Amino acid sequence: MENPATPKLNFSDLKDGSIAHLMQELCTPLTNIQTALKLLESPGIKQVQRQRYLGLIRGECDRQNLLISGVTRLLAIDRSPDPLEIVPINLSQIIPGIVSIYQPLAEEKGIRLGYTIPDDLPEISCVEGWLRQIAIDLLHNSIKYTPEGGHVFVQASVQDKYVQLEFRDTGIGIPPPEIPKIFDRFYRVRSLPNDRGAGLGLTIVQNILTRCGGSISVVSQVGAGSKFRVLLPIRL
Numbered sequence: 001m002e003n004p005a006t007p008k009l010n011f012s013d014l015k016d017g018s019i020a021h022l023m024q025e026l027c028t029p030l031t032n033i034q035t036a037l038k039l040l041e042s043p044g045i046k047q048v049q050r051q052r053y054l055g056l057i058r059g060e061c062d063r064q065n066l067l068i069s070g071v072t073r074l075l076a077i078d079r080s081p082d083p084l085e086i087v088p089i090n091l092s093q094i095i096p097g098i099v100s101i102y103q104p105l106a107e108e109k110g111i112r113l114g115y116t117i118p119d120d121l122p123e124i125s126c127v128e129g130w131l132r133q134i135a136i137d138l139l140h141n142s143i144k145y146t147p148e149g150g151h152v153f154v155q156a157s158v159q160d161k162y163v164q165l166e167f168r169d170t171g172i173g174i175p176p177p178e179i180p181k182i183f184d185r186f187y188r189v190r191s192l193p194n195d196r197g198a199g200l201g202l203t204i205v206q207n208i209l210t211r212c213g214g215s216i217s218v219v220s221q222v223g224a225g226s227k228f229r230v231l232l233p234i235r236l
Contacts, residue, residue, distance in 0.1 A: 029060035036060075086212065088123040088235045089131060091156050091163060098135045099154055102143060110148035116155040124163050124232040130208045131232075137201040138167040138228050145226070146171035162214070162231040169227075174220040182218065205230075 036053040039045070045053075099115045106113035124131075135154075142152045150170040157164050174182060183206045202216075209216055213233045220226035 029064040032060045033057050086125045086127055089126055089128055090123050091121055091165065091232075092117045092119045094128070094131060095135055095154060095156070095165070098132060098139065102139050106143055106152060109143065109146070110150075111143060111146050112151045113143070114151075114153050116153075118156065121156055121163055122158065123235040125235045126212045126214070126232055127208075130212060134205050134208055134230060135165070137205050138230070141201060142167050142169040142171065142226070142228075145169065150225075158234075159231065161234055163234060165230040165232060167228045167230075168225065170225040173222040173224055173226055174218070175222055179218060179220060183216075 033056075036056045040050060040053050095117045096115060099113065103113055139152070139154065146152055146169045152167070152169045155166050155168070157166075183202050206216055209230065209232075215231045217229050218226060219229070
């Protein structure tokens with residue numbers, strides 16, 4: 001199933017219609033931390049319980065940091081002045097370096113990670129920092145949702161007036177009812193246990209691509225993996 005991802009560029013609706021959701025997302029980790037701290041003050045607490053509560057506090061602190069970081073990044077994208085600092089970029093000079101950064105993580109998880117980025121691809125027009133962010137978020141997702149023994153592959157090709165950058169994995173896949181929602185702010189796929197992500201990575205990717213004149217779509221099958229296809233405009 002493929003989802004062409006409807007653009008969601010404006011951040012103003014988050015400040016108005018979704019402010020209650022944002023506050024709930026920010027308050028939940030704090031509530032969990034406060035509860036854990038109270039339990040740590042119990043006089044008869046055992047060492048095993050202490051470690052469990054400390055682990056909960058660390059996890060909720062990480063979750064809070066991810067939320068704040070994600071919202072900050074969305075604000076930065078929304079407030080970027082026009083015209084953007086769009087420059088010609090050759091993917092062969094960017095993507096292999098990002099893949100190499102994630103190679104140790106993939107090896108640690110027992111995942112085979114590879115790429116095919118031809119040297120003769122036409123240059124694209126994009127903000128370099130944003131292109132790196134797109135690749136980092138999608139590659140991180142592919143590895144995160146792929147179990148041990150799986151494969152993650154990145155490849156690029158020319159598609160009409162665009163360069164297509166595809167992130168393919170043999171991960172857990174996305175249930176069909178959830179595919180239309182994965183680009184929504186704060187949405188997390190429920191099939192991954194203990195996911196403490198902020199649910200903002202794909203929203204950020206989509207907003208970046210909208211600003212750069214590109215797009216993103218996804219094809220996924222539960223138990224077989226996902227393909228995220230990014231279209232980046234060729235430099236004229």
